[in-house]
Amino acid sequence: MSNKMNQFMGSSDYVVSDELMHAVNVAIALQKPLLIKGEPGTGKTMLAESISKALSKNLIIWNIKSTTKAQEGLYVYDTVQRLYDSQFGEGDVSDIKKYIKLGRLGESFTSEDQAVLLIDEIDKADLEFPNDLLWELDKMEFYINETKETVRTKHRPIVIITSNAEKELPDAFLRRCIFHYIEFPDASKMEEIVRVHYGDIEEKLLGQAMEAFYWIRDLKEIQKKPSTSELLDWLQALMISGISIDRIKSEIPFAGVLLKKNQDIDAMYEIKQKGYSLKRWL
């Protein structure tokens, strides 16, 4: 690759699959946003942090909420402040620039060095939200009406977008993105991930816990499957409690750490005991 500096190879505290690494590098090379989807707990958000760390670039996070408007990411014209200032005679009201506040997207455009911009959970926003950002993400520039200025990027930021698939994203938006779906890690990958977090974990404890964990994930009756972050919490609980290793698989101690719903815990124990569950829909 021409630009070795911008090659993402994963970082010490984030285990990345070859496919994902490849997708990140493609996105960087083609200067397109990278859209990441995947089950909760597969480290979508962590990815951006890891990229920024590995390439030592500044990370700018734009957290999307259901009320977020695309405009807010570009800039906000603080009219109320200007009105107040004019009433109380404070500051230079004729200088509109003072009342233009750049949003996270604007920040990443104007950053002196190339930044990593994380647009987190884009699907939380209104259906029209992604469409409103098409031009800005394509051309990486926007126009401020009030000051008649165009904000252009000095360095196109590396844009990482995560989605939980709550809403379908519009086709026009998808066309401009590089897409990657993070698969739930298989056992060997998971072991690698665990070792990054708990380097000194006991071999036997890990083996037993992993077996129990994947057994629970495979149960059809479970509504909310435990994910990586729950496994990590559970392992910590197991290590701290010093519970005997033989009991892990037979009793599933601290099931509440893995399963977050009463029904799921009940169903799991019922299956554990009887081998089946008759729970239907309560």
Place this chain on the structure above:
Amino acid sequence: MFLSFFYLLRARGLNVSLNEWLALIEALDKGLCKASLLGFYHLCRSILVKSETDYDKFDLAFAEYFQGIVTPEDIPEEIWKWLSQDVKTRDINDRTMLDDFVLELEELQKRLRERIEEQKEKHDGGNYWIGTGGTSTMGYNGYHERGIRVGGEGRHKNAVQVAGERNFKDFRQDNILDIRQFQMAFRKLRQYSSRLDGAKTELDIDGTIDETCENAGSLRLVWERPRKNTVKLLLLFDSDGSMMPYSNLCSQLFQAVSKSNHFKDLKVYYFHNCIYEHLYTTPHCRRGEWINTEWVLSNLSSEYKVIFVGDASMAPSELMSKGGNCYVGLYNEIPGIDWLKRFKSKYPKHIWLNPIPEREWDYTYGYRTLQAIKELFPMYELTLDGLEAGIKKLLVSR
């Protein structure tokens, strides 16, 4: 250079546009595929495919294009004979005829591939496909054996094997119907109004401008109540034995509804085949765990939108006659259909969701009662499409 691959992807239902294709060419120019087929596979997938639900289609198309899974040996004799006969009848100088021939070959390959896929599913899916065979005249041996072998070997051998593994089969949109999709459908069930009680938390811009002008230009803020969803929902589940095969589906629907917190009010009751004097409060439909249907009719106002979920299949007497209640020891004075009619007249917004696929409605075992109920309530099948259509129906003003 791979232009035919581009068209193959489109032919296989992947919505790949020229823009993305050009991006792929650009990426290839930059050497991003690392000169390996696996690299190329990942590169293509990340640029051309925009949803995990399409990964499987892509895998299939990729394997098809780069492996040539359909090797000539796999096509049985008769088809070769037929094909060669076809060629003979055509004038070789006639271009359109030639194209025609290619098309037909493709069609044939497609059919063959369908068979191949069937075989693979037979192997993967286990019990269902066994015994349905019989369509084997096309000879679907090659890929089946291969399928097993590919799965058995370690990953990252080569791209075609990875593609052949079809790891994303479960994500195909036409296969799954999960809670979230139901939830998304239910989100559409809302009608906003600001006439409800609640704190005034939203800035009323017009009011603020008026007040500020009145106040000689000094800012005075005016607030108003946020608009809230006013939809009230009454959900009635059939929890009879005949619904057992659909319990998973119903369970997903139930969870989707109970997780949707945007309804003003949600009431869920259960019934056993048909509605009589009592509505059960639990899905187990046990004697005593019930409330009077009369109470529901008189206490829940007609604003409630009613969704029935049931197979509507029962013995005709259960629906039509006195004492039709099949629950031993319960006798109903009023036939079930009259109760249903009372619901219909009390609640103007009503639909019936039926887990039985619509194409079977005319001849399923309970088709007689199903048809009778369908005349009372607009009936939709319990699929995503059916639910969406039903919700639309609930929202239209009469």
